[in-house]
Amino acid sequence: MPPFMHRAVTHLSASVSALAVPAAAVAVSLALFGAFVALVGVDPVEMYQLMYRGAFGTWFSWQNTLTRASPLILTALCTALPAQLGLVIIGGEGALVLGALAAAATGVALNGAPVALVWPAMALAGMAGGALLIGGAGALRQWRGVNETISSLLLTYIAIAVLNHMVEGPLKDPASLNKPSTAPLADTYMIGTLPGSSVHWGLVVGIVCAVAAWVLMRRTTFGFAARMVGGNPRAARMAGLPVGRLLVVTTALAGAAAGLAGMVEVAAVHGRASASLVAGYGSTGILVAFLARQNPLAVIPVAVLFGGIGASGGLLQRRLDLPDASVLVLQGIIFVVLLASEAMQGRLRLFAFATPAAKEA
Amino acid sequence: MGNALRFSRRSVLKTMTAAGGLGALGAGLPWTPAMAKTLVIGFLYVGPRDDYGYNQAHAEGAAAVKAMPGVKVLEEEKVPETVDVENSMESMINLDGASLLFPTSFGYFDPYVLKEAKKHPDLTFLHCGGLWTPGKHPTNVGSYFGYIDEAEYLSGIVAAYASKSKKLGFIAAKPIPQVLRNINSFTLGARSVDPTITTAVVFTGDWSMPVKEAEAANSLIDQGADVLTCHVDSPKVIVETAEKRGVFATGYHASQATLAPKGYLTGAEWNWAKVYTDFVKMVQGGITPPNLVRGGLKEGIIKTSPYGAAVSDAARRHADAVKAKFMDGSFVIYKGPIKDNKGNSVVAEGKSHGQTDIALESMNWLVEGVTGSIS
Numbered sequence: 001m002p003p004f005m006h007r008a009v010t011h012l013s014a015s016v017s018a019l020a021v022p023a024a025a026v027a028v029s030l031a032l033f034g035a036f037v038a039l040v041g042v043d044p045v046e047m048y049q050l051m052y053r054g055a056f057g058t059w060f061s062w063q064n065t066l067t068r069a070s071p072l073i074l075t076a077l078c079t080a081l082p083a084q085l086g087l088v089i090i091g092g093e094g095a096l097v098l099g100a101l102a103a104a105a106t107g108v109a110l111n112g113a114p115v116a117l118v119w120p121a122m123a124l125a126g127m128a129g130g131a132l133l134i135g136g137a138g139a140l141r142q143w144r145g146v147n148e149t150i151s152s153l154l155l156t157y158i159a160i161a162v163l164n165h166m167v168e169g170p171l172k173d174p175a176s177l178n179k180p181s182t183a184p185l186a187d188t189y190m191i192g193t194l195p196g197s198s199v200h201w202g203l204v205v206g207i208v209c210a211v212a213a214w215v216l217m218r219r220t221t222f223g224f225a226a227r228m229v230g231g232n233p234r235a236a237r238m239a240g241l242p243v244g245r246l247l248v249v250t251t252a253l254a255g256a257a258a259g260l261a262g263m264v265e266v267a268a269v270h271g272r273a274s275a276s277l278v279a280g281y282g283s284t285g286i287l288v289a290f291l292a293r294q295n296p297l298a299v300i301p302v303a304v305l306f307g308g309i310g311a312s313g314g315l316l317q318r319r320l321d322l323p324d325a326s327v328l329v330l331q332g333i334i335f336v337v338l339l340a341s342e343a344m345q346g347r348l349r350l351f352a353f354a355t356p357a358a359k360e361a
Numbered sequence: 362m363g364n365a366l367r368f369s370r371r372s373v374l375k376t377m378t379a380a381g382g383l384g385a386l387g388a389g390l391p392w393t394p395a396m397a398k399t400l401v402i403g404f405l406y407v408g409p410r411d412d413y414g415y416n417q418a419h420a421e422g423a424a425a426v427k428a429m430p431g432v433k434v435l436e437e438e439k440v441p442e443t444v445d446v447e448n449s450m451e452s453m454i455n456l457d458g459a460s461l462l463f464p465t466s467f468g469y470f471d472p473y474v475l476k477e478a479k480k481h482p483d484l485t486f487l488h489c490g491g492l493w494t495p496g497k498h499p500t501n502v503g504s505y506f507g508y509i510d511e512a513e514y515l516s517g518i519v520a521a522y523a524s525k526s527k528k529l530g531f532i533a534a535k536p537i538p539q540v541l542r543n544i545n546s547f548t549l550g551a552r553s554v555d556p557t558i559t560t561a562v563v564f565t566g567d568w569s570m571p572v573k574e575a576e577a578a579n580s581l582i583d584q585g586a587d588v589l590t591c592h593v594d595s596p597k598v599i600v601e602t603a604e605k606r607g608v609f610a611t612g613y614h615a616s617q618a619t620l621a622p623k624g625y626l627t628g629a630e631w632n633w634a635k636v637y638t639d640f641v642k643m644v645q646g647g648i649t650p651p652n653l654v655r656g657g658l659k660e661g662i663i664k665t666s667p668y669g670a671a672v673s674d675a676a677r678r679h680a681d682a683v684k685a686k687f688m689d690g691s692f693v694i695y696k697g698p699i700k701d702n703k704g705n706s707v708v709a710e711g712k713s714h715g716q717t718d719i720a721l722e723s724m725n726w727l728v729e730g731v732t733g734s735i736s
Contacts, residue, residue, distance in 0.1 A: 053456070054452065054456065058455070058456070060451065060452070060455045060456070061452075061456070064448045064451065064452060067444055067448060068444075068445070068448070164566060164567070168535065168536075177537060177538050177722065177723055178467060178490075178537045178538060178539050179467055179468050179537075180535065180537065198451075265443070269443060269444045270443070270472075271472055274468070275567065276441065276442035276443060276468050277443075279441040279442075279443045279445070280441070310445070311448065311452070314437045314440075314448075314449045314452050314453070315452065315456060317436065317437050317438065318403075318435040318436065318437060318453070318457060319457075323409075323438070324409070324437070324438045324439040
């Protein structure tokens with residue numbers, strides 16, 4: 001076929017393949033999970049009907065799903081952005097916690113100031129908190145050769161310890177006797193819900209950030225350079241790219257995204273910082289990023305899928321008497337199947353004609 | 362390929378429509394009249410319901426409710442203290458028709474329970490924590506809690522008789538008033554038997570830290586403690602470690618007797634089965650449950666585990682005598698003079714704080730005889 005057509009078909013089939021492989025992975029996981037529940041005596045068809053109903057079947061279910069999805073979009077970006085440079089960052093939980101703490105402290109300190117000042121200040125503080133932590137992991141990697149996966153994981157424990165120390169010590173509201181927390185945010189500083197729903201504005205914040213991250217990585221020279229580092233750091237360095245700066249800036253941006261999730265959690269949900277902020281959004285975000293194949297745009301639908309799995313978990317417990325861990329089993333199966341399916345990428349016969357090998361033949 | 366694609370897209374659409382139809386069908390199904398009479402009750406737990414501790418105590422209460430006629434019980438475990446609990450309650454109300462909810466974790470109250478209660482003024486929310494304030498909180502919210510330190514005082518007495526080294530060990534989560542009160546009551550109980558007894562305290566920093574709890578248990582035993590007790594969400598590893606090392610333990614939240622058949626002495630347990638069945642009977646009878654329910658052994662909110670084989674007759678007699686005084690309401694734990702472990706007087710000579718005294722709820726000291734510090 002003519003070269004221009006070949007290019008178009010290659011492009012198309014690459015995107016179809018990029019969509020088809022994760023979709024197939026989810027389908028295989030659902031089949032495996034169905035077999036799993038059948039083993040414990042639950043009808044898989046009934047279970048999936050229930051799951052659908054709990055996640056997407058009613059307007060209420062949609063709101064439940066979207067509320068759960070919104071922090072996941074931002075924490076997934078914490079893993080997806082550094083992945084463009086070939087880094088594996090798993091410290092989203094810590095960045096969220098530190099961002100939440102910084103945002104809560106700022107909101108309380110600025111009590112009395114106009115909302116138009118307090119919200120940006122809280123957001124900036126939250127992003128700075130997260131950026132410090134994950135940017136720190138990036139800097140350790142760049143200048144000290146410390147593995148960023150391990151350091152971001154361990155920094156999370158430090159962040160949680162800092163949170164506990166601050167809410168039980170210097171920042172403790174004396175009135176919070178049996179549940180140590182910071183002083184509550186004034187009601188005027190609480191972020192409301194989208195009109196006509198119970199979903200807070202954090203969802204919009206998450207979507208805007210995901211789109212911005214996609215534009216940054218796919219449509220700017222910064223993103224091009226970052227992905228070049230991801231492809232081959234040595235070649236990038238030879239080409240004169242500032243690899244160190246790219247690495248630290250990207251990890252800091254990633255941390256800022258999770259830190260912003262923390263700010264939203266404080267300002268839209270908790271109203272204060274306390275140990276309850278450690279709710280596992282960071283770790284679920286890692287799964288979301290991997291299932292989205294580290295694509296910032298794909299993070300949005302995948303976060304909604306995981307929000308839906310979370311939302312339907314309660315219904316499975318209540319109606320089918322399955323333990324809470326069953327939802328974790330499903331998430332685990334999806335993750336493992338997905339990692340295995342990565343090996344299939346570009347090898348399916350269906351798409352084979354587009355690969356160089358097929359072209360030669 | 363084009364064909365294959367179109368086919369798959371069409372079948373995906375078909376499946377989605379079918380699933381959507383199913384969802385709509387489920388949503389549109391009205392509750393049958395027979396079900397309308399059934400009282401649907403939702404229980405929400407912050408941890409696993411078989412944790413041998415806080416959550417199991419509540420799940421045992423829910424199990425007692427399940428055995429009642431005319432009720433349907435829904436349970437959800439491991440619901441975090443975030444917007445998740447709000448959504449789970451809403452889901453129980455919206456999809457399952459629950460009209461009475463028991464959110465059982467302390468941290469669910471503000472803002473989640475309060476928000477849901479305002480949204481559904483005709484439903485009843487009964488929260489465990491004793492936080493309801495008249496005039497400030499919605500009237501369809503109730504909050505209940507128990508003076509479990511009465512049972513800790515009795516455990517202290519039993520522990521004192523069992524201890525040979527005169528050193529007791531207490532593993533606690535956080536130095537908050539509720540926890541400090543348990544440590545102090547346990548120690549006061551033990552020292553009422555033998556004033557030379559000391560209690561060593563280790564704070565682990567959080568409610569569920571199994572590894573740290575096991576380390577703390579081993580280190581306390583290494584330091585000579587021969588009776589361990591705790592205030593964490595699940596006493597499981599602590600009681601098991603004590604049994605393995607051949608020392609005694611007293612339990613907390615629920616009974617851990619099966620985990621330590623040799624060394625389990627007694628324990629401080631919640632009696633949620635009584636509290637919950639009482640509440641449900643009230644709601645079934647059309648009576649609005651009281652907004653604030655508190656009580657101890659006398660009111661039946663607290664109970665003690667049956668004595669283990671290792672408890673001596675003298676210990677049983679002593680503890681039973683004090684328990685009888687708790688039951689008739691004549692016993693006061695915090696009766697002066699009481700000093701803290703830094704030598705300051707915290708309850709003056711001639712002063713006493715009864716169980717309901719609000720002054721005890723902001724306790725920020727450890728009693729004389731406790732080794733360890735709050736900060």
